[in-house]
Amino acid sequence: MRQAWRWFGPGDGVGIDDMLQAGVEGVVSALHHVPTGTAWGAEAIRARQSEIARRADGSPSGLAWEVVESLPVSEDIKKQSGEWRAHLDAYRESLRHLSAAGIEVVCYNFMPVLDWTRTELAWRTTHGGTAMRFDLTDFAAFDIHILERPGAAESFPDGVAEAAARRFAEMPEARRKELSESIVFGLPGAAERFDLEDVRGHLSEYAAMTPETLRGHLVDFLSEVVPEAERCGIRLCCHPDDPPFPLLGLPRVMSTEADYRAVLDAVDSPANGVTLCSGSLGARADNDLPGMMARLGPRVHFLHLRNVLRETEGTPCSFHEAEHLGGGTDMVALVKAVLDEEARRRAAGRADASIPFRPDHGQDILDDLTRKAQPGYPAIGRLKGLAELRGIIAALTHPVSGAA
Numbered sequence: 001m002r003q004a005w006r007w008f009g010p011g012d013g014v015g016i017d018d019m020l021q022a023g024v025e026g027v028v029s030a031l032h033h034v035p036t037g038t039a040w041g042a043e044a045i046r047a048r049q050s051e052i053a054r055r056a057d058g059s060p061s062g063l064a065w066e067v068v069e070s071l072p073v074s075e076d077i078k079k080q081s082g083e084w085r086a087h088l089d090a091y092r093e094s095l096r097h098l099s100a101a102g103i104e105v106v107c108y109n110f111m112p113v114l115d116w117t118r119t120e121l122a123w124r125t126t127h128g129g130t131a132m133r134f135d136l137t138d139f140a141a142f143d144i145h146i147l148e149r150p151g152a153a154e155s156f157p158d159g160v161a162e163a164a165a166r167r168f169a170e171m172p173e174a175r176r177k178e179l180s181e182s183i184v185f186g187l188p189g190a191a192e193r194f195d196l197e198d199v200r201g202h203l204s205e206y207a208a209m210t211p212e213t214l215r216g217h218l219v220d221f222l223s224e225v226v227p228e229a230e231r232c233g234i235r236l237c238c239h240p241d242d243p244p245f246p247l248l249g250l251p252r253v254m255s256t257e258a259d260y261r262a263v264l265d266a267v268d269s270p271a272n273g274v275t276l277c278s279g280s281l282g283a284r285a286d287n288d289l290p291g292m293m294a295r296l297g298p299r300v301h302f303l304h305l306r307n308v309l310r311e312t313e314g315t316p317c318s319f320h321e322a323e324h325l326g327g328g329t330d331m332v333a334l335v336k337a338v339l340d341e342e343a344r345r346r347a348a349g350r351a352d353a354s355i356p357f358r359p360d361h362g363q364d365i366l367d368d369l370t371r372k373a374q375p376g377y378p379a380i381g382r383l384k385g386l387a388e389l390r391g392i393i394a395a396l397t398h399p400v401s402g403a404a
């Protein structure tokens with residue numbers, strides 16, 4: 001398992017020197033400044049590579065850019081409207097440039113309009129640090145009373161709209177503003193910054209789109225780009241919906257094992273793979289993460305390892321980001337499933353036997369609380385997560401355990 005770490009580029013409050021001290025082996029990054037739909041140029045890719053290759057004092061870091069997260073898919077491609085054909089060309093061109101630069105793993109997602117969604121970015125936990133949280137009642141308050149989306153109240157399970165009305169009535173103005181910002185303005189590294197009118201506009205364009213249509217568009221996208229990825233030796237890997245259930249009336253099609261299976265089978269190529277994100281998928285009780293790793297394993301090209309604690313029953317639910325070994329996913333069993341997959345790959349002589357993973361997100365603890373890095377991406381909280389995961393790997397691969 002290759003220990004990777006996400007870096008948002010020179011503006012990231014956690015730098016290359018920090019990740020070296022965390023014991024990181026490889027870097028996950030993206031050119032967030034390039035507008036979605038535009039090709040990533042060879043020069044810009046080289047520039048990011050050389051930023052990663054150097055410590056603050058200019059000496060070599062020994063680190064390389066190993067995984068792209070994300071090469072974003074435009075809304076036009078998801079809707080098959082406007083400039084989508086030009087955007088497909090740009091996507092293929094980016095893949096060629098990335099491959100020429102020696103990068104083989106490219107993560108993306110296919111969530112319309114919003115990427116990951118939380119209602120609180122700094123929720124105080126019992127230990128005094130903070131974690132990101134999704135509260136279904138708060139989310140409904142936003143959807144029904146702030147965004148005022150037609151049909152919103154009917155889209156929640158019984159009782160949620162009533163609870164949301166009470167919550168909203170008592171919510172101070174400052175919290176209403178913070179709630180909106182947490183949901184729509186806090187997209188990490190996203191080039192776009194939405195306001196409420198933008199969100200309403202985007203939502204209306206998806207009003208008539210069924211999940212079947214969106215899934216068809218994903219399969220069409222893959223049919224267009226996977227042959228190019230195959231030619232240039234790139235492994236694409238789709239990140240799941242976060243959270244893994246529909247929001248704001250938008251279709252979502254990468255939330256369950258069955259969703260992945262359908263898309264992997266529709267474009268049956270090793271270049272069409274999975275980013276297994278245990279934190280995103282873990283917000284549904286019916287996602288069996290170790291089992292998914294075992295069954296989807298040959299096509300898993302990248303892993304996000306983190307945990308969530310579901311606070312309410314059913315789907316959709318409220319949840320918060322737990323410590324990496326806390327929460328609902330059995331992390332030891334999941335890591336064991338990854339190690340088993342790697343052993344099978346080694347036996348089969350696969351060149352990609354070592355699967356890159358990153359400690360996804362982290363709670364803000366200790367100096368993170370004053371450093372204020374990108375929400376979800378603190379230095380010490382992630383370092384703690386990585387250290388705990390490394391401990392599991394060390395134990396499971398040690399001869400005394402007899403487990404691997």
Ligand code: DNO
Pocket residue numbers: 069070107108109115116188239304376
């Ligand atoms: C959140 C991330 C996601 C992820 C994209 C991948 O922290 O896991 O934003 O990068 O969904 O396309």
